[in-house]
Amino acid sequence: MNKTIRLFLDGIGRREEYEFYLNKFQSADTACFALLVPDLESLEQGVDALAFDLHFLISLGLHPAVVLCGSDIDAKWALLARSPLFEKAEFPNLGNSKDNVPVFFQTLENSFGAGPADFQCLERMIPAIGKRVHFIRAAGGFEIDYYYTQKQNPVILTEQEQALADSAAALLAARPGTHISVTSPMNLLEEIFTVKGAGTVFRKGSVIIAPDFQALEKAKLSRLLEESFQRKPRAGALDAVTKVYLEENYRGAMLLEEQGEGLYLSKFAVGPEARGEGLAQELWNEMCRHHASFFWRSRVGNSVNQWYDRQADGHYTTSQWMIFWRGMPATSLPGLIEFCSSRPSDFE
Numbered sequence: 267m268n269k270t271i272r273l274f275l276d277g278i279g280r281r282e283e284y285e286f287y288l289n290k291f292q293s294a295d296t297a298c299f300a301l302l303v304p305d306l307e308s309l310e311q312g313v314d315a316l317a318f319d320l321h322f323l324i325s326l327g328l329h330p331a332v333v334l335c336g337s338d339i340d341a342k343w344a345l346l347a348r349s350p351l352f353e354k355a356e357f358p359n360l361g362n363s364k365d366n367v368p369v370f371f372q373t374l375e376n377s378f379g380a381g382p383a384d385f386q387c388l389e390r391m392i393p394a395i396g397k398r399v400h401f402i403r404a405a406g407g408f409e410i411d412y413y414y415t416q417k418q419n420p421v422i423l424t425e426q427e428q429a430l431a432d433s434a435a436a437l438l439a440a441r442p443g444t445h446i447s448v449t450s451p452m453n454l455l456e457e458i459f460t461v462k463g464a465g466t467v468f469r470k471g472s473v474i475i476a477p478d479f480q481a482l483e484k485a486k487l488s489r490l491l492e493e494s495f496q497r498k499p500r501a502g503a504l505d506a507v508t509k510v511y512l513e514e515n516y517r518g519a520m521l522l523e524e525q526g527e528g529l530y531l532s533k534f535a536v537g538p539e540a541r542g543e544g545l546a547q548e549l550w551n552e553m554c555r556h557h558a559s560f561f562w563r564s565r566v567g568n569s570v571n572q573w574y575d576r577q578a579d580g581h582y583t584t585s586q587w588m589i590f591w592r593g594m595p596a597t598s599l600p601g602l603i604e605f606c607s608s609r610p611s612d613f614e
Contacts (some may be wrong), residue, residue, distance in 0.1 A: 271325065279460035280345065289460050291328050298368075299328035299359060300398035300458075301391060303449070306338045307404040308497075309345040309548045310458060312451030316402065317349045319454045320367050329364060331355070331395060333388060335372030343369065357387070358394060392441040399437065399446045400457065400465075401430060406450035407465035409456075412544035414471040415518035434468035441468070463543050472545055473514040474552045479507050486516040496537035507532065511553050520553050524562065527602040528594055531562035532612065550577070559593030563606040 270434050275284045275399040315334060320330055332343045332352065346352040346369060356359045372387040388399060394574060408431075409445065410421050415435035427508065434446045436547040449457040449465030456464035484504075494499050509529075521533040531553075536546045541586035553560075564571055571588050578590035582603050589606040591599065 268403060271322075275459065278455050279311050283461050284459040285287065286541075288326060288328075290539075294397070296393060296396045297329075298331040298396040299323065300330050300400055301333050301396045302330055302400050302402055302454075303333045303335065303388070304342065305401040306336075306342055308402045308451050311404050313348070315347045316451040316454070317351050319451070321351060322455070323458075324367075325363065328366055330400060331360070331391075332367055332369045333372060334369060334390070339371055343371075357391060360395075378473040388437060389440050392437070392444050394420055397444055399444060400454065401434075401446070401448040402451055402454065403430075403448060404450060406453060407448050410466060412467050412469055412547065413465065414469055414544075417471040421612075431468065438468060438470050458477050467544060469544055472517075472548050475512050475514055476546060476552075476556075477512060479504075482512070483516070484512065487519060490516050490519060490537055490612070491533060491535050493527065493537050495613055499612055500614050503612040511549055513540070513545060513549065518549050520549050522553075522557075523555075525605060527561070527598055529557055529560040530605070531560050531601075534562070537575045559591075559595075560591070561594055561602045563604070563609075564586045 267528075272281075275281075278284060302316075302320075310318070323330055332346065336342075346447050349494055351367055352369050353361050353363070353366045361368040367428055370387065382477045392399070403422075408421060408423065408427055410419065413419055413421075413431055413434070415431070415438055430448060434448075436444055437444060440506050446468040447457060447463070447464075448468075453464035456609075463513065481576070487504075488499060503520065506523040507521045511520040513519065516537075518536040520531060520535075523530045534546070534549070536549070542608050562574075566572055566583065566586060566588055568588070574588070574590050577592065579592050579594070580599075581588055581590045582599075583589070587606055589603050591602060594602065
């Protein structure tokens with residue numbers, strides 16, 4: 267990666283994040299990196315920005331495709347055709363040049379977001395062409411980072427947003443495992459290369475269970491912790507665990523201990539492949555639903571500390587740790603701070 271490209275990516279997000287996603291996308295076994303579905307307004311307002319972003323993706327070895335659908339296809343193509351970057355294509359042919367972005371046409375009469383039938387062409391293209399779908403609209407994502415198609419969501423959508431959500435739900439049902447999000451032309455690269463993203467990701471929703479610790483598959487749990495923390499848990503580090511919240515396929519877990527100072531969140535682990543999917547928030551919500559008060563610590567400099575601070579009622583910082591608490595009585599703070607400060611590392 268040359269210096270100019272790296273500097274540009276540094277302006278989008280943290281290096282370890284974009285390098286993780288870049289390696290993941292470059293090793294994917296699909297013809298195209300992603301399928302982009304723009305609405306007319308997004309092209310009217312940001313077609314040049316979109317073309318710049320797609321040209322940049324191609325320079326990274328990531329080859330996107332555009333899917334046009336709805337009754338305004340001709341108007342959309344007229345905007346794209348101003349740039350030589352885009353060329354018409356017919357499924358499954360991707361066109362003649364890897365330096366161009368193939369543009370597929372959906373001929374249904376319905377307009378953008380009018381219902382699941384709108385995107386039958388996408389269903390055919392997944393996974394033959396790509397396994398990622400980014401809807402591009404001028405308004406960008408919804409008011410929430412994750413929209414769950416099979417869980418209740420804390421937001422009321424507009425009619426157009428609900429139609430788009432219904433289409434995403436239909437795609438997820440037909441093609442499980444597809445990554446589907448909605449963002450704006452200006453935020454596309456941030457949505458692609460950062461864990462936090464810059465839009466809304468559509469997910470079916472994870473199954474979170476609370477098994478007895480003794481019933482867990484310890485090898486799978488240890489592998490999850492090692493992948494998440496990049497270090498092996500030391501011997502005996504899990505002996506004090508009394509409560510577990512676990513994604514059913516061991517893609518994420520929260521481990522808690524009953525200590526004299528209160529309930530201690532000792533481990534919060536999400537596997538690399540699940541990051542950016544909203545699993546961490548699902549686990550957190552499930553734990554908070556059952557426990558009003560607990561405390562935890564995180565190393566100083568951990569990128570997740572800003573998020574932790576928003577979830578906590580307060581924090582205390584030492585040279586090594588940021589110590590957080592939620593719902594804890596004031597009288598317990600000196601004890602939990604001492605506990606977290608003096609507790610040895612749980613990892614080798």
